[in-house]
Amino acid sequence: MPEPVNITFYSPVPGSGANFLSVGFFQYLTRRQDHSVALYDCDYQYPLADSLLKVWLKEEGKVTVRLPVINRNQCILCKACARACAFHAIRIEPAISYITLDEERCRACHACLNTCRYDAIREKPGEIGQWRKYQWKENALVFEGTLQAEEFFAIRFIQQLKALPFSGRYKLVVAYSGMSYSALESIHNTDILIVVIDPAFFDTRYFDWILRLLKKNDHHPYVILNRCEVVNNELISWLFNNNLDILAEIPEVRLPGGMEQNAEYPAFLPDGHIGLEACFSSLYQFVEKVTIIPG
Numbered sequence: 001m002p003e004p005v006n007i008t009f010y011s012p013v014p015g016s017g018a019n020f021l022s023v024g025f026f027q028y029l030t031r032r033q034d035h036s037v038a039l040y041d042c043d044y045q046y047p048l049a050d051s052l053l054k055v056w057l058k059e060e061g062k063v064t065v066r067l068p069v070i071n072r073n074q075c076i077l078c079k080a081c082a083r084a085c086a087f088h089a090i091r092i093e094p095a096i097s098y099i100t101l102d103e104e105r106c107r108a109c110h111a112c113l114n115t116c117r118y119d120a121i122r123e124k125p126g127e128i129g130q131w132r133k134y135q136w137k138e139n140a141l142v143f144e145g146t147l148q149a150e151e152f153f154a155i156r157f158i159q160q161l162k163a164l165p166f167s168g169r170y171k172l173v174v175a176y177s178g179m180s181y182s183a184l185e186s187i188h189n190t191d192i193l194i195v196v197i198d199p200a201f202f203d204t205r206y207f208d209w210i211l212r213l214l215k216k217n218d219h220h221p222y223v224i225l226n227r228c229e230v231v232n233n234e235l236i237s238w239l240f241n242n243n244l245d246i247l248a249e250i251p252e253v254r255l256p257g258g259m260e261q262n263a264e265y266p267a268f269l270p271d272g273h274i275g276l277e278a279c280f281s282s283l284y285q286f287v288e289k290v291t292i293i294p295g
Helices: 016-032 080-084 111-116 151-162 182-184 204-216 234-243 276-290
Strands: 007-012 037-041 055-072 089-092 098-103 123-136 140-147 170-173 192-197 222-226 247-250
Touching: 007 016, 007 098, 007 140, 007 182, 016 123, 016 140, 016 170, 016 276, 055 098, 055 140, 055 151, 080 089, 080 111, 098 123, 111 123, 123 151, 151 182, 192 276, 204 234, 234 247, 247 276
Parallel strands: 007 170, 007 192, 037 140, 037 170, 192 222, 222 247
Antiparallel strands: 055 123, 089 098, 123 140
């Protein structure tokens, strides 16, 4: 079975519109009805499925990591594990010959497990969050989840969420916004990276830094400009100087009644602007042009 085409929408600045555009393109692809599509939301703090789409829960499960467990009958209190732990999660009381592991401090790095020479440390599953699989339409699935542990576990959470199986044609990913290890992990292994920029939030130094990080991780981004009410000449010059292609320029979109649940995004924008439907049609043609679409 060929792998789905992975298209990731990423906002370097939170609130720039990656959710809005990814959900809109998701709806556009489902209307074509010739292939199945899935939307993976990597925002483990504010997932969008329940707020932007009327979906029903199809399946759910736990996101886990392997936590160490100390076998006190095997432990000789050599302190090697405590010295190896960078998070001070292991405490040894030689006076009473007792060793404890604080799971709230533990980061499941397995340094203690790899250090122990006496087979005194094993592993057990530890829950760090929950994932949910929703059905939107017959050919459309939504995957999202909620992190219920320390931020340190966010990368592993995103890895497991993105690994949930889907055998359709298009896999849309809403990346974690901003710039962090979570954001980098959520855009990892994508076929097409679409960076959504709101011109009002553009800052040359910040975006220079973003672009260096993306290129360092072998990403060539394409750009959609969102909420283009006023021309930002500094941004246009920056895009030109860095050879970044603009796939679309979208003006401010005001949905009737706000972000209503299950709202189909309007096909036409006011004041004679190109419609969102035309924007998504152009994006679809671009996707087919630059990727080998599974048959």
